């Protein structure tokens with residue numbers, strides 16, 4: 001089946017290259033922490049309806065870039081358009097309402113709430129919370145019904161419906177990863193940004209998560225994900241963007257990227273010689289062996305304090 005990611009065939013593998021139908025266009029996005037220039041990005045376009053992987057060594061600025069785009073971290077400068085709408089300086093909940101939503105490297109479930117309540121909390125536009133809307137209970141009742149139906153359907157889709165009334169704290173790390181993806185979809189986004197969705201999950205669940213990502217893409221959602229596992233990146237991506245020192249140093253198809261000398265130098269490891277798609281690093285991780293490896297966040301990839309909710 002044709003998906004919009006295939007529109008990328010023939011796009012030149014050049015950093016900052018224009019895309020046939022970009023859903024996101026970001027320009028001059030910069031963010032420094034003290035003396036560290038975490039993000040120093042000139043231009044990046046994300047193709048609508050494709051799966052784009054964001055790779056790069058530890059500390060390359062991937063998560064900070066996600067944070068800036070989604071309103072979780074104020075950039076020092078920069079502008080970006082999503083579906084033609086400028087989103088810079090908007091807080092996270094407004095970015096989510098605009099249709100762009102992210103998940104976190106460490107899952108952010110509220111462990112003392114049920115799985116279903118965690119899902120419902122992730123729905124934006126809680127009309128009942130506004131004073132005027134509360135005067136017209138019909139409008140929020142309708143919305144609550146919609147949210148409940150959506151939450152039940154998503155839990156079913158991700159195979160965790162049997163957990164709906166359990167405390168989220170009782171879920172395994174893998175189940176939490178599934179819930180994290182399901183929660184993001186409560187906002188009914190047009191683009192989902194997944195920060196290391198596979199970290200700390202077992203191989204069977206990786207396959208299940210990959211299947212969900214493909215399905216979402218085939219249904220028209222744009223997927224951007226940060227990943228260290230090059231097997232996963234090569235397997236699923238329509239396009240790969242490599243960051244180093246906050247800059248886009250290369251982008252292209254998985255094949256282009258696996259052969260790109262700048263990517264091999266900065267990330268895949270020049271010491272290992274040329275890396276082709278057939279000889280890619282196994283199990284992946286950053287080449288220096290730091291972080292990002294399956295299990296690097298603890299066996300279940302869970303957040304030790306589970307203290308926060310997503311937008």
Ligand SMILES: Nc1ncnc2c1ncn2[C@@H]1O[C@H](COP(=O)(O)OP(=O)(O)OP(=O)(O)O)[C@@H](O)[C@H]1O
Nearest residue numbers: 033036038057058059060061062063064065291292
């Ligand atoms: N809140 C912060 N305060 C100070 N420095 C920060 C902060 N957040 C990130 N940094 C620094 O900014 C740089 C980019 O970090 P970031 O987490 O965005 O990289 P990354 O590519 O996502 O790394 P990883 O693959 O390890 O998750 C790093 O040098 C990091 O130490």
